[in-house]
Amino acid sequence: MIDLLGTHYNYLVFVALVGIGLYGVTASSNLVKKIIGLNIFQVGIFLFFVTSGYVDGAAPPVVGHGSGPYASPLPHVLILTAIVVGVSLTAVALALIVRIYDAYGTLDEEAIREVQLND
């Protein structure tokens, strides 16, 4: 396990971020913090992708000036798209949270459940 720290550190960080994100989504009772957890989970997966395209000593994939090696451009393209889609989803989720606060007067999961039971 220790030897992996040197060679696979990025992947270990990916696992850590996914774990932290999942903990945030499931354990926080505050809805805003659930969304923060979702974002951390997402960035963990981005790290996995971008790391997979990296080559030691590689230049960014801007060709025409020097010579390689270049990092693989494919993961970068996928992750660029994923970041934009991710922020769109965050915006919709936060808009829903603002409406939930309007309707229930709280952002606490347990309190919302109690209000629903009382109705």
Added chain:
Amino acid sequence: MTAVSTTLAIVLTFSVLAALAAILLRDVLNAIIAFAAFSFGIAVAWVLLAAPDVALTEAAVGAGITTVLFLVTIAKTVRPSGERLLESVEWRSVAVVVLLVGSLLATVRSLPAVGAADSPVATSRVTEYYLQNAYPETGVENVVTAVLAAYRGFDTLGEATVVIAAGVAVLLVLRQEAYV
């Protein structure tokens, strides 16, 4: 034998600590500030991983727009008063997380080392095709831009559709005079 550079390791460790703080801090404003620090650290990590396009997007969108959205949300809602600094630990969630992390850790050993020149992605035919032909075929020096705007242009159109749909959804959800 390749090894992760010390700078990258420090930046990634900082990011993990910031993420941990974002989840564990009880006050939502503190959590958002920790999340912004996390996004910043990750943006620096993208630069070190030779992905400047992703770094720019992360800094503008992740650390910028997302943080502003979170701040607007807590300005429009309530910020729970934090009598304690940290959240209490939720053991059922810890059990689920340990399960996921354990199964993921079992796979890490099978992955190629970080930065290995013979990794499947780096030697993929598609990667080589784009790196060799993107400039002659499209005249764009940045291969990421060439793929995004030329080769996979229709996918980018789909991405734009998602952004439009999200914008419409936000307007619909908040269609009260107080918000629009």
